[in-house]
Amino acid sequence: xxxxxxxxxxxxxxxxxxxxxxxxxxxxxxxxxxxxxxxxxxxxxxxxxxxxxxxxxxxxxxxxxxxxxxxxxxxxxxxxxxxxxxxxxxxxxxxxxxxxxxxxxxxxxxxxxxxxxxxxxxxxxxxxxxxxxxxxxxxxxxxxxxxxxxxxxxxxxxxxxxxxxxxxxxxxxxxxxxxxxxxxxxxxxxxxxxxxxxxxxxxxxxxxxxxxxxxxxxxxxxxxxxxxxxxxxxxxxxxxxxxxxxxxxxxxxxxxxxxxxxxxxxxxxxxxxxxxxxxxxxxxxxxxxxxxxxxxxxxxxxxxxxxxxxxxxxxxxxxxxxxxxxxxxx
Amino acid sequence: xxxxxxxxxxxxxxxxxxxxxxxxxxxxxxxxxxxxxxxxxxxxxxxxxxxxxxxxxxxxxxxxxxxxxxxxxxxxxxxxxxxxxxxxxxxxxxxxxxxxxxxxxxxxxxxxxxxxxxxxxxxxxxxxxxxxxxxxxxxxxxxxxxxxxxxxxxxxxxxxxxxxxxxxxxxxxxxxxxxxxxxxxxxxxxxxxxxxxxxxxxxxxxxxxxxxxxxxxxxxxxxxxxxxxxxxxxxxxxxxxxxxxxxxxxxxxxxxxxxxxxxxxxxxxxxxxxxxxxxxxxxxxxxxxxxxxxxxxxxxxxxxxxxxxxxxxxxxxxxxxxxxxxxxxxxxxxxxxxxxxxxxxxxxxxxxxxxxxxxxxxxxxxxxxxxxxxxxxxxxxxxxxxxxxxxxxxxxxxxxxxxxxxxxxxxxxxxxxxxxxxxxxxxxxxxxxxxxxxxxxxxxxxxxxxxxxxxxxxxxxxxxxxxxxxxxxxxxxxxxxxxxxxxxxxxxxxxxxxxxxxxxxxxxxxxxxxxxxxxxxxxxxxxxxxxxxx
Numbered sequence: 097x098x099x100x101x102x103x104x105x106x107x108x109x110x111x112x113x114x115x116x117x118x119x120x121x122x123x124x125x126x127x128x129x130x131x132x133x134x135x136x137x138x139x140x141x142x143x144x145x146x147x148x149x150x151x152x153x154x155x156x157x158x159x160x161x162x163x164x165x166x167x168x169x170x171x172x173x174x175x176x177x178x179x180x181x182x183x184x185x186x187x188x189x190x191x192x193x194x195x196x197x198x199x200x201x202x203x204x205x206x207x208x209x210x211x212x213x214x215x216x217x218x219x220x221x222x223x224x225x226x227x228x229x230x231x232x233x234x235x236x237x238x239x240x241x242x243x244x245x246x247x248x249x250x251x252x253x254x255x256x257x258x259x260x261x262x263x264x265x266x267x268x269x270x271x272x273x274x275x276x277x278x279x280x281x282x283x284x285x286x287x288x289x290x291x292x293x294x295x296x297x298x299x300x301x302x303x304x305x306x307x308x309x310x311x312x313x314x315x316x317x318x319x320x321x322x323x324x325x326x327x328x329x330x331x332x333x334x335x336x337x338x339x340x341x342x343x344x345x346x347x348x349x350x351x352x353x354x355x356x357x358x359x360x361x362x363x364x365x366x367x368x369x370x371x372x373x374x375x376x377x378x379x380x381x382x383x384x385x386x387x388x389x390x391x392x393x394x395x396x397x398x399x400x401x402x403x404x405x406x407x408x409x410x411x412x413x414x415x416x417x418x419x420x421x422x423x424x425x426x
Numbered sequence: 427x428x429x430x431x432x433x434x435x436x437x438x439x440x441x442x443x444x445x446x447x448x449x450x451x452x453x454x455x456x457x458x459x460x461x462x463x464x465x466x467x468x469x470x471x472x473x474x475x476x477x478x479x480x481x482x483x484x485x486x487x488x489x490x491x492x493x494x495x496x497x498x499x500x501x502x503x504x505x506x507x508x509x510x511x512x513x514x515x516x517x518x519x520x521x522x523x524x525x526x527x528x529x530x531x532x533x534x535x536x537x538x539x540x541x542x543x544x545x546x547x548x549x550x551x552x553x554x555x556x557x558x559x560x561x562x563x564x565x566x567x568x569x570x571x572x573x574x575x576x577x578x579x580x581x582x583x584x585x586x587x588x589x590x591x592x593x594x595x596x597x598x599x600x601x602x603x604x605x606x607x608x609x610x611x612x613x614x615x616x617x618x619x620x621x622x623x624x625x626x627x628x629x630x631x632x633x634x635x636x637x638x639x640x641x642x643x644x645x646x647x648x649x650x651x652x653x654x655x656x657x658x659x660x661x662x663x664x665x666x667x668x669x670x671x672x673x674x675x676x677x678x679x680x681x682x683x684x685x686x687x688x689x690x691x692x693x694x695x696x697x698x699x700x701x702x703x704x705x706x707x708x709x710x711x712x713x714x715x716x717x718x719x720x721x722x723x724x725x726x727x728x729x730x731x732x733x734x735x736x737x738x739x740x741x742x743x744x745x746x747x748x749x750x751x752x753x754x755x756x757x758x759x760x761x762x763x764x765x766x767x768x769x770x771x772x773x774x775x776x777x778x779x780x781x782x783x784x785x786x787x788x789x790x791x792x793x794x795x796x797x798x799x800x801x802x803x804x805x806x807x808x809x810x811x812x813x814x815x816x817x818x819x820x821x822x823x824x825x826x827x828x829x830x831x832x833x834x835x836x837x838x839x840x841x842x843x844x845x846x847x848x849x850x851x852x853x854x855x856x857x858x859x860x861x862x863x864x865x866x867x868x869x870x871x872x873x874x875x876x877x878x879x880x881x882x883x884x885x886x887x888x889x890x891x892x893x894x895x896x897x898x899x900x901x902x903x904x905x906x907x908x909x910x911x912x913x914x915x916x917x918x919x920x921x922x923x924x925x926x927x928x929x930x931x932x933x934x935x936x937x938x939x940x941x942x943x944x945x946x947x948x949x950x951x952x953x954x955x956x957x958x959x960x
Contacts, residue, residue: 357726
């Protein structure tokens with residue numbers, strides 16, 4: 097079973113990689129596909145407004161209005177590529193679930209016992225939420241390239257840096273709080289992780305809309321409208337923040353009290369969870385303050401993501417602490 | 427600290443003479459309670475927390491601070507001066523969070539007052555030009571009379587939990603004003619006040635709490651009573667006197683550990699007999715994630731190990747037995763410790779103690795001696811136990827009175843030659859029941875081992891309060907993130923006479939916070955208002 101899990105893991109990464117290539121294929125043709133046009137239009141309208149043109153509401157002349165049908169074969173092919181990408185993404189998600197399930201069966205417990213399993217689970221949540229978002233709002237599909245890139249990098253890192261053979265839990269983890277604490281943190285980290293993708297793309301798109309044409313901003317040409325990205329960023333974060341609060345600041349201390357005798361002890365992992373919480377709280381405050389620019393607020397959210405990564409990799413690998421389960425199996 | 431709406435502008439004409447000092451204070455307070463300052467303080471707090479994860483903290487692991495001193499003798503004193511080993515108790519960390527909380531109080535108290543006022547006010551009258559609002563439904567003809575229509579719209583809005591007021595206009599028209607979403611601000615305030623409560627609770631917990639650690643060896647003769655002197659180390663809060671500690675006694679009657687075949691532990695469980703306030707002894711079990719909860723004290727099982735039982739018979743034939751906990755140094759319970767016998771070899775005739783004839787043993791205990799001859803245990807359970815000791819004779823250095831580790835011999839005494847190795851460089855191996863005869867004919871017997879449990883005993887009086895505060899705060903947070911405050915107005919004007927009465931209905935809506943779904947809700951409300959009358 098453990099062997100099967102490892103094979104499924106490799107397969108999962110490969111399928112995500114294939115999905116990434118397909119998304120990239122659609123992305124490359126993006127400006128001319130249905131989604132690409134939908135994404136490009138608001139920017140065009142905004143430029144007209146900026147020029148003071150009275151016909152701002154009318155579609156730009158070089159674009160056909162409301163392309164309900166696919167005008168030519170090439171467009172249809174691109175749409176097909178996009179569907180393949182989403183389908184591959186969904187297949188990857190299923191394999192991902194299989195990896196986790198077989199891992200859990202092999203160890204006879206929830207597959208959240210060490211860093212490898214933790215990253216696997218958080219990435220699964222990110223992937224599942226991403227797929228949910230993309231099915232509900234096809235307009236954000238152009239983020240697929242970046243979302244799957246993040247998944248592939250993260251899973252690759254999990255496999256290369258953090259791989260741990262299947263093993264049972266140490267007694268300290270043997271508690272029902274394990275399920276509450278770790279599951280909520282995994283789900284919220286997965287969503288924060290996913291929220292960073294539209295956040296970063298918003299900054300790129302915003303720069304592109306302002307006429308910046310240097311390297312990272314050129315990526316903004318085909319991504320969805322800035323306002324849509326910004327709103328998606330906020331909604332993902334606003335959903336994940338209370339969940340993270342529960343997992344890190346309520347369930348975690350409750351368990352720490354029962355296990356270590358104190359609810360909060362400034363263990364390195366606790367310190368960095370505290371830092372992430374503060375930074376994400378700053379993001380939510382900044383976003384609800386009219387005098388703070390949305391780009392500044394989004395930068396804070398990205399900073400929060402950096403602190404989450406620090407907590408995931410840095411703290412597990414560099415600092416010794418009570419949460420040192422990175423190699424709990426060995 | 428969310429600024430949802432602009433404060434009302436200050437009075438137009440400033441008072442003629444302002445006291446500069448008061449103006450300075452007022453401006454500083456305004457600056458402190460502004461959102462920008464709060465954001466900066468939040469960041470400072472996050473940045474200030476980082477050193478505590480990089481440098482070892484005395485409150486977390488004092489021994490690592492000592493190691494850091496040894497490894498960085500130049501840097502460590504400087505870090506000490508900057509409170510680098512006590513970041514979370516340092517004045518600079520405290521000043522940041524106290525400023526932040528001052529800023530928070532300055533922000534949420536006026537907002538609480540505003541909110542209470544808003545809750546008691548009726549929704550405002552409809553503006554003259556409804557079409558200037560973000561959402562607007564143009565005038566349309568409805569068959570019902572204005573008064574009846576307004577009443578039915580108000581009913582519909584109240585059913586949807588809007589706060590609703592119906593007003594009659596002088597020209598015979600009616601308006602309905604409605605507002606909803608106060609829970610957003612309520613939740614937001616609840617969250618911030620819960621944060622304040624948690625901070626205060628943490629402070630009180632620190633003042634009135636206490637904790638101590640103790641190694642409790644198995645057996646009825648090794649009991650422990652909750653007195654400060656019986657702890658290996660302890661810390662009382664500033665408002666706790668040693669006499670305030672609750673009165674209870676513990677005896678470790680059983681300890682069970684089970685392991686995987688790899689040596690990884692599966693379960694630990696300790697059984698103790700407890701007597702509270704001099705009452706009868708009861709037997710209680712507890713384990714790693716399930717502490718022993720007593721009145722005003724919780725007992726946590728942090729670790730365990732083995733304590734060899736050693737009997738030393740001196741040159742006058744007097745025997746002494748010591749039970750000495752050996753501390754585990756790895757996951758396989760390879761343990762290190764020392765047995766010191768300072769009061770031996772006392773001549774019964776003169777009754778004088780010769781300090782050069784004190785005896786000490788230092789070494790390792792392996793619960794499972796490996797077959798390959800290495801010095802580390804092969805398994806944490808006692809499958810093939812062996813004790814490896816080196817014997818020393820001479821002055822143990824215990825009479826100086828300075829505090830020293832009880833888990834190793836005094837290195838200075840050995841280096842100075844006052845304490846001499848008398849058993850050679852290779853440690854002597856003892857199996858259970860074996861006797862080791864030293865060069866002077868004295869004997870050491872290894873009688874067996876007893877389990878010991880490492881216990882942390884703690885009390886924090888505000889813990890449950892903090893949990894309530896945190897849960898209330900979370901509820902408030904969810905309300906404040908999910909809610910949307912919005913206003914809607916309906917205006918019902920009497921229709922023209924020639925159209926045989928009826929009503930001209932128009933409506934407008936204003937989201938008070940960022941709310942993308944408002945257009946849909948507004949459309950639904952207008953539809954319901956029209957349908958309710960037909």
